[in-house]
Amino acid sequence: MYEHDVIVVGAGGAGLRAAIAAHEEGADVAIVSKLHPVRSHTGAAEGGINAALREADSWEDHAYDTMKGSDYLADAPAAETLCKDSPKETIKLEHWGMAFSRDEDGRVSQRPFGGLSFPRTTYAGAETGHQLLHTMYEQLVKRGIKVYDEWHVTRLAVSDEERPEDRTCHGIVAYDVQTGNIEGFRARNGVILATGGLGQVYDHTTNAVSNTGDGVAMAYRAGVPIEDMEFIQFHPTTLPSTGVLISEGVRGEGGILYNEDGERFMFEYGYANNAGELASRDVVSRAELTEVNAGRGIEDEYVHLDMRHLGEERILDRLENILHLAEDFEGVDGLVEPMPVKPGQHYAMGGIETDENGETCVTGLYAAGECACASVHGGNRLGGNALPELIVFGKRAGHHAAGKDMEDARITTGKVGDYEEAEIDSPVQLGEVGLGEDVAADGGATAAASGSELVQQAVDEERETVEALLEKDDGIQHAEIRERVQKSMTRNVNVFREEEGLKQALGDIREARELYLDVFVADKSRTFNTDLLQTLETRNILDIAEAITLGALARNEFRGAHWRKEYQERRDEEWLKHTLLSWNDGNPELWYKPVILEGENKTYEPKVRSY
Amino acid sequence: MSTQVPEPVEEESSAESVSPGKQKRDQKKRERAQRIQEQREAEAAERARSDDDTYHLKVFRYDPEVPEKQEPRFDDFYVPYKQGMTVLDALMWARDHYDSSLTFRHSCRQAICGSDALFVNGSQRLGCKSQLSDLSEPVRIEPLPHADVVKDLVVDMEHFYDQMEAVEPYFQTNSLPDGELDEQRQTRENREKVKMSTRCIWCSACMSSCNIAAGDNEYLGPAAINKAYRFAMDEREGEDMKQRRLEILEQEHGVWRCQTQFSCTEVCPKDIPLTEHIQELKREAIKNNLKFW
Numbered sequence: 001m002y003e004h005d006v007i008v009v010g011a012g013g014a015g016l017r018a019a020i021a022a023h024e025e026g027a028d029v030a031i032v033s034k035l036h037p038v039r040s041h042t043g044a045a046e047g048g049i050n051a052a053l054r055e056a057d058s059w060e061d062h063a064y065d066t067m068k069g070s071d072y073l074a075d076a077p078a079a080e081t082l083c084k085d086s087p088k089e090t091i092k093l094e095h096w097g098m099a100f101s102r103d104e105d106g107r108v109s110q111r112p113f114g115g116l117s118f119p120r121t122t123y124a125g126a127e128t129g130h131q132l133l134h135t136m137y138e139q140l141v142k143r144g145i146k147v148y149d150e151w152h153v154t155r156l157a158v159s160d161e162e163r164p165e166d167r168t169c170h171g172i173v174a175y176d177v178q179t180g181n182i183e184g185f186r187a188r189n190g191v192i193l194a195t196g197g198l199g200q201v202y203d204h205t206t207n208a209v210s211n212t213g214d215g216v217a218m219a220y221r222a223g224v225p226i227e228d229m230e231f232i233q234f235h236p237t238t239l240p241s242t243g244v245l246i247s248e249g250v251r252g253e254g255g256i257l258y259n260e261d262g263e264r265f266m267f268e269y270g271y272a273n274n275a276g277e278l279a280s281r282d283v284v285s286r287a288e289l290t291e292v293n294a295g296r297g298i299e300d301e302y303v304h305l306d307m308r309h310l311g312e313e314r315i316l317d318r319l320e321n322i323l324h325l326a327e328d329f330e331g332v333d334g335l336v337e338p339m340p341v342k343p344g345q346h347y348a349m350g351g352i353e354t355d356e357n358g359e360t361c362v363t364g365l366y367a368a369g370e371c372a373c374a375s376v377h378g379g380n381r382l383g384g385n386a387l388p389e390l391i392v393f394g395k396r397a398g399h400h401a402a403g404k405d406m407e408d409a410r411i412t413t414g415k416v417g418d419y420e421e422a423e424i425d426s427p428v429q430l431g432e433v434g435l436g437e438d439v440a441a442d443g444g445a446t447a448a449a450s451g452s453e454l455v456q457q458a459v460d461e462e463r464e465t466v467e468a469l470l471e472k473d474d475g476i477q478h479a480e481i482r483e484r485v486q487k488s489m490t491r492n493v494n495v496f497r498e499e500e501g502l503k504q505a506l507g508d509i510r511e512a513r514e515l516y517l518d519v520f521v522a523d524k525s526r527t528f529n530t531d532l533l534q535t536l537e538t539r540n541i542l543d544i545a546e547a548i549t550l551g552a553l554a555r556n557e558f559r560g561a562h563w564r565k566e567y568q569e570r571r572d573e574e575w576l577k578h579t580l581l582s583w584n585d586g587n588p589e590l591w592y593k594p595v596i597l598e599g600e601n602k603t604y605e606p607k608v609r610s611y
Numbered sequence: 612m613s614t615q616v617p618e619p620v621e622e623e624s625s626a627e628s629v630s631p632g633k634q635k636r637d638q639k640k641r642e643r644a645q646r647i648q649e650q651r652e653a654e655a656a657e658r659a660r661s662d663d664d665t666y667h668l669k670v671f672r673y674d675p676e677v678p679e680k681q682e683p684r685f686d687d688f689y690v691p692y693k694q695g696m697t698v699l700d701a702l703m704w705a706r707d708h709y710d711s712s713l714t715f716r717h718s719c720r721q722a723i724c725g726s727d728a729l730f731v732n733g734s735q736r737l738g739c740k741s742q743l744s745d746l747s748e749p750v751r752i753e754p755l756p757h758a759d760v761v762k763d764l765v766v767d768m769e770h771f772y773d774q775m776e777a778v779e780p781y782f783q784t785n786s787l788p789d790g791e792l793d794e795q796r797q798t799r800e801n802r803e804k805v806k807m808s809t810r811c812i813w814c815s816a817c818m819s820s821c822n823i824a825a826g827d828n829e830y831l832g833p834a835a836i837n838k839a840y841r842f843a844m845d846e847r848e849g850e851d852m853k854q855r856r857l858e859i860l861e862q863e864h865g866v867w868r869c870q871t872q873f874s875c876t877e878v879c880p881k882d883i884p885l886t887e888h889i890q891e892l893k894r895e896a897i898k899n900n901l902k903f904w
Contacts (some may be wrong), residue, residue, distance in 0.1 A: 036768070038813045039724040053792070088791045095795060097782025097845065099802060099809045106796030130723055131809060138781035178761065208718040241695045244721045328722065328740050331695065475644040479707035480651055518644040523712030525676045528762045531711040 001455060004030040004146070006401045007172060007187040008194055009153045009215060012040035013129070013390030014369025014397075015194035016136040018358075021398025022192075023143050029402070031145065032174050032185060034152040034210060034533070037137045041196055041208040042390065045129025046247035046321065047113060048121035049391075050384035051090035052083065054110070057118040059083040063599065066385060069115040069280050070378025071560035072576065072606040073228065076599035077410040078374040081356045081396075086388035089395065090122055098135040100124045101318065111318070112252045113384045115280035115611065119252075121384040126247045126321040132387060148185075150177040153214065154536055156191065156222045157184065157458040158362055159449070164223035164582070165414040169365035170451035173462045177533060180526030182463050184455040190401035192358070192366040193219060194394060198348050200537075201545045202494075203486035205345035206238055206245040215371040217540035219352045220547070224360045225414065225580040225591075227373040228350035229544070230551030233381055233561050234495045236284035238344030240302045244329045246322055246341055248383040251277040253318055255307040257288070258338065259296040265303070275611035282380045282561040283611060285343035285495050292342070304338035343495055347386060349377040349561065350551070353413050353580060357406045358397025361414025368397040374411070375578065378595070379560020411596065420577070422590040424554045427503045428510040430546060432586025433517055469535060475520030478531075478538040485512050485545050493549050498565035502553040509546045516542060546588070551579040554590060572606050655708035664692040667749040668701055670713065674762050683760075685751075686710070692743060698752065699727055699738035702764075715764035722880055725812030728819070729764055730755055735816035735878040755819040771815040774832050778839040778859055784848050801846045808841035808888060810881040817875035817885055829864040833875035833885040836866060840888040843895070857896050866892050 006022040008015045011033035022029040031037070052062045062083035067074055090108075094100060100108040101123055112119040124131040140147070155173040171186040195215030199207020220226045236257075237246040251257075257277050259265045266272050271287035272279030279287075288303050297303060307315060307322075312335055315323065319334075326332045326339045352367035354360050354374050360367060369390045376389055400406050449457065488508035492501035516539065523531035557571040558564055577592040597604045668688040674680035688705040690696075699717055706713040716726040720739045727738040730753040732746055743750065758766035788795055817833040818824050824832045831839075842848055843856040860866045866889055875885040 035718060035724070035726070036772070036813075039718055039726045041719060041724070043723045043812070044719050044721060091792050091794060095787055097784070097842070097847065099805060102797055102799045102802045104799065106798055107794050125806075127723075127810070130812070134809070135782075141776055142781040208724065209720065210718045242720060325721065329695070331742075474641065474648075476647050477651075477707075477711050479711065480647060483707075515643075515647070518640050520644075521711075523714075525674050525680075525712065525762065527674060527676050528714050528765050529712075530714050 001184040001186055001452065001459075002030070003186045003188065004028050005187070005189045006192065006398070007032060007185050008192045008398075009033070009172060010040070010194035010196060010369070010371070011035065011037035011147065011149070012042035012194060012196050012369060013132055013136065013387065014394035015192070016133070016140055017391045017394030018192045018194055018368055018398035018401070019145050020136065020139055020143065021395040022402040023145055025399055025402035025404050027189060027402035029145055030148060030185070032148045032151045032153055032172065034150060034177065036149040037140065037147060038134060040133055041211055043130045043133040044206070044208065044245065045132070045387055046126045046245060047249045047252070048111065048123030048128045048384045049086070049090050049132070049387040050113070050116065050120050050382070051086040051122050051388060052118070052120055053087050053090065053108070053122065054118070054120070057120050059087070061117055062086070062120060064604070065116050066376065066382060067604040068607070068609060069380055069382040071380055071570065071609055072572070072597065072604060073231070073375070073378030073559060073578070073595055075375050075411050075596040076604055077596060078356050078376045080599050082376045082385070082388055082392050085392040089388065089391040093132060093135055093391070096135050096139050098124065099131050111249065112278065113382070114248055114251065114275070114278045114284070115382045116384070121252065123249065126249050126319045128387065148174070151175065152177055152533055152536065153218070155458050155462050156218050156365070157455040158222040158365070159454060163415070164225070165361045165416065167223060168363040169222070171455040173455070173458045175466070175533070175536070177528055180529060182459060182466060184459040186452055186455045187364065189403060190364040190366055192368060192397050192401050193352060193371055194367070194369045195371045197370045198544050199345050201486065201489050201541050201548065202345040203483070203490045204238070204243045206235055206243050207345065212537035212540050213348070213371070213544040214537065214540050215367065216351050217543045219360065219365065219367065220543060220581070220583050222362065223583060224362055224365065225353045225582050226351060226547055227353040227578050227580050228375060228378070228551070229348070229547040229581065230555055230579060231349035231377070231379050231561050232345060232548060233281055233347035233349060234285045234343040235346035236281055236288055236343050237305050237341040238346070239325070239330045240340050240342050242329050243344045244325055245346070246305060246325065246339060247319070248281070250305060250307050250319055250322055253307070253314065254310055255305050257284070258304045258306060259291045260298045261296055263296070265291050265296070272611040279611035280380055280382060286563060288343055289495050298340065302340045302342040305341045306338035307334055308336065308338070347381055349373070349375070349379065349381050355409030355411040355413050356396065357400045357409050358393050359400060359409065359413065366397040366401050368393040379562060412593070415582075415591065418594055420592045422554065422592055424550065424590055426506055426550065428507050430550065431583070431588045433513050466532065469519070469521050469532065470524055472520040475518040476515050477522065478519055478535040481512050481515050481519065482534070482538045482541060485509060485541055489545055489548070493552055496563055496565065497552055499553065502549055505549045506546065506553070509542060509549065513542055547581050550581065550588065550590065555579060576606070651708065665689045666692050666696075666701055666743050668705060669749045669751045670702070670705070670764070671753040672763050673760055674712070687749070696743050697739055698729065698731055698736070698741040698743060698746070698750065701743055701750070702738060702752065714762050723812055725814035728755055728814035728816040729753065730819070735820045737814060737816070737880045740880055755815065757819050757825040758815070768815065770828070771813070771818055771834070774818070774835040775813065775838055777831060778835050779856070780838045782842060782845070782848065783852050785851070786847075786849055795847050797845070797847055805841050805844050807883050808837050808844070810883055811837055812881060814880060816878045816880060820874040820878045822872060822874065823868050823870055827864060827868060830868045831860070831865055833889065836860060836892065837883060837885050837888050840892055843892065854899065857892070857899055860892055861896050866896065
């Protein structure tokens with residue numbers, strides 16, 4: 001068994017920042033990650049980091065834009081924390097040598113982005129995430145922070161008191177991909193989950209193949225509530241054949257969207273008469289699909305994004321990476337022809353419920369980055385707000401887990417205070433298939449045991465699970481199950497949602513759960529067994545797909561990225577509240593808590609959201 | 612929460628006696644699993660046969676643990692072609708439809724995570740960035756040369772990472788501004804100068820293609836030297852630090868080992884002018900009057 005003060009799971013932007021912060025506080029910190037850090041998906045982020053750096057700008061304006069962009073479902077204390085901390089965290093990256101694009105006077109450049117009232121998106125070409133990831137990894141190397149890379153974390157060692165709020169996280173169980181060994185990692189102070197996105201729930205996504213929502217699913221099964229899962233962001237400009245992302249920077253720099261008839265539809269059909277292409281992502285995604293559905297799409301599938309008029313010099317200076325992506329993955333030269341684009345799954349606004357300090361309701365368990373829901377994005381995340389989220393909340397979680405005194409959080413976690421139980425009619429049985437049959441369910445451990453004993457118990461259980469999977473000689477392979485779920489989610493729980501489709505998806509997920517009972521791993525090798533790894537990931541995809549769909553079925557309104565055919569209005573009287581889902585030993589339980597619109601100096605009154 | 616289907620009642624069953632109900636269920640499950648698997652395989656075979664446009668892959672296989680795979684060999688896969696299909700897409704298709712033990716690293720599918728560098732038809736490439744239509748058949752896919760093979764197409768990256776870390780790959784400067792909100796300014800020209808060097812995705816294609824690195828295990832190699840270039844040429848680090856970086860690069864297994872064969876530059880999937888960067892560092896070293904080997 002390995003032992004450290006703080007264990008960070010995941011080595012993307014949030015994980016690296018958390019580890020550096022915990023190290024700053026003097027903690028013995030280690031990162032456990034299924035990919036080597038430089039392979040993390042943060043590297044694929046293109047656009048930039050929103051930070052109010054200029055005199056004419058302010059964190060208050062940034063917070064206002066964020067609250068409006070969220071369709072008033074972000075919690076003001078979290079959004080304000082994000083906007084207040086982002087400038088100094090962004091400049092910290094600059095001090096660490098990050099290769100930001102520069103203005104004539106040598107300062108870092110900023111550009112306009114969708115939904116922002118000031119051009120405050122700080123960037124490094126169209127490869128900001130790559131530069132950020134590598135800069136932070138360099139700082140990790142400098143500090144000599146221990147990384148266990150290619151170790152897939154499969155289980156949390158959480159005590160099993162009745163109420164999740166009474167539980168404690170003592171460590172994790174991880175599977176060494178290279179050797180097949182399963183080992184325990186005891187965390188003396190805390191575990192920080194920074195496992196990133198869950199895009200693999202869908203079959204058309206900008207997310208990496210590794211983004212299977214492991215952290216969200218593990219925390220959920222350990223009893224931590226997951227929040228606002230129905231809010232999935234679809235990015236309006238992804239390449240149709242692969243889902244590769246074409247940065248919002250293209251529109252930020254002046255790129256134009258056209259339909260098949262060559263009409264600039266954002267204005268022509270009144271989708272966003274002021275902001276046009278720079279309306280927020282949900283608005284543009286719906287506009288594109290509406291065009292396609294009205295028969296004005298190209299090949300009935302996509303629209304055109306044109307940047308030719310920006311000129312070669314500007315494109316090469318600010319969007320060079322986009323030229324390569326369009327050429328390599330779609331065979332299109334962006335300098336001479338428009339690029340085909342359509343909406344694709346891009347980001348999960350929801351995730352593990354945390355407060356502004358990254359803490360969950362389970363003692364010693366933290367989450368930061370895309371896997372967490374603090375909640376700063378509410379119903380829709382603004383472009384350029386994901387990278388500041390990583391560094392701001394990664395740092396806070398790292399400091400807190402290392403024992404630094406933090407200000408008391410204003411956001412509550414767990415079933416405390418003013419929450420509301422909910423009922424929902426599901427067409428199928430949700431959650432667990434049947435006790436004891438489930439090959440990869442998380443079981444807690446007895447409360448009386450010491451931390452190390454708890455971790456060891458979790459290790460033993462995980463070894464049994466994996467043994468059982470490897471011993472099975474026939475059955476169904478994970479690829480079949482995964483594909484079914486991904487296809488159903490893309491068909492039924494996409495940009496446009498209706499009751500019938502959502503129920504269909506729940507049924508499909510149920511069927512996939514049954515199939516998962518028969519899952520088997522054909523590869524019996526202990527060495528680099530990706531068959532086993534993906535089989536374990538598929539379990540996570542099942543639980544997350546169900547959470548997304550269930551939340552979407554329950555939310556009878558239209559807010560942010562969540563569009564419902566039957567409900568075409570935002571209903572503030574009833575729905576200014578967060579959806580929460582608790583695993584409750586396999587019986588998913590839905591409940592709600594109110595959104596916090598009171599900020600430090602002002603209250604964000606919901607207004608009609610127009611761009 | 613109410614659900615329409617009630618929780619199934621679990622029958623108590625001890626380890627010795629399995630209830631007839633459970634046996635029946637297990638039997639049904641097995642049948643269903645078999646049916647689905649057969650269906651999937653039949654569909655794959657059908658698609659591979661019927662589609663005129665099928666690509667023939669020859670893929671290197673090796674697994675130190677499985678007796679029948681310990682002897683390295685090539686497996687043939689016939690993958691139905693779709694417009695835009697890459698080497699990585701084809702490998703994934705083969706794995707998901709024919710042989711789930713086929714092992715390779717991959718993640719982002721967009722040439723930024725750097726995990727799927729492979730040896731394809733005799734040259735180092737990223738699988739995700741290589742269109743099948745640009746390759747002649749059969750497409751021969753092997754692990755990167757000059758690295759230990761862990762399994763199938765996966766190679767051990769430790770040595771590569773060690774070399775990357777040997778050049779102090781992190782920003783070091785003595786002239787940070789006082790204010791936590793003040794930038795350390797950099798000219799556009801200087802940012803432009805280091806820009807290409809910052810694009811490295813650590814895929815190790817260059818290292819694998821380098822003859823010198825193949826013969827000299829201690830040679831820092833093109834990627835690590837490029838990483839050092841990224842900092843040595845960054846004006847924000849200052850002259851003293853540049854001096855120190857040049858000293859690191861001038862060691863016996865540093866820049867002077869490079870024989871300007873350009874193979875690294877040729878294979879770099881991010882178009883980094885690696886050889887040029889190495890030559891520039893040699894010139895800098897001479898300018899600084901440092902001893903060289």
